[in-house]
């Protein structure tokens with residue numbers, strides 16, 4: 001991989017309150033989406049987050065004059081985010097794997113923090129915990145499949161940035177490598193940025209963003 005911006009530091013600060021039904025655990029700091037959206041897009045560009053969560057990417061995109069699009073599997077989160085977006089009609093309550101079935105345009109840029117899975121987990125977060133789809137291998141395969149579909153929704157030369165972390169534990173989970181490998185089957189890896197969190201939690205000093213290009 002060629003160096004994009006190998007090391008940067010950003011403030012660890014959650015600027016928006018999370019809803020009571022969810023809490024802050026899944027939210028990433030606004031500074032992260034803001035850094036990549038500013039760096040890789042211009043006003044009026046479409047910014048896509050296929051795992052919208054609590055909408056951090058979409059809120060920041062709208063704040064910066066970009067046009068947000070997103071998919072979120074959980075109805076409660078989808079409704080909470082849509083209610084706060086001017087472009088509420090651009091967010092879909094659905095499955096990122098079905099991205100080609102939804103009325104979405106080709107995108108200029110994609111930034112997301114996908115759901116993480118530990119190698120020892122007994123459920124697969126991509127299928128709402130369906131036990132028949134449990135297993136790390138199935139999760140990684142599905143991530144590859146989802147990003148293959150997302151690649152088809154991207155404009156030529158568009159960038160796709162994925163935030164990932166390796167997960168410590170009794171069994172170490174090399175998520176950055178495994179998701180990166182799966183996604184690189186359909187998108188070309190062009191760089192990795194490691195972000196040091198300023199004022200971050202002691203047990204979460206940094207995060208990784210893998211950068212891919214649609215050729």
Ligand SMILES: C[S@@+](CC[C@H](N)C(=O)[O-])C[C@H]1O[C@@H](n2cnc3c(N)ncnc32)[C@H](O)[C@@H]1O
Nearest residue numbers: 027028051053054055056073095096113115126
């Ligand atoms: C880590 S969170 C994203 C957090 C987001 N970056 C934020 O700051 O709020 C991942 C989200 O993906 C959603 N999700 C899980 N599987 C999905 C799927 N197959 N399609 C779309 N969304 C999915 C989860 O419900 C969760 O809200």
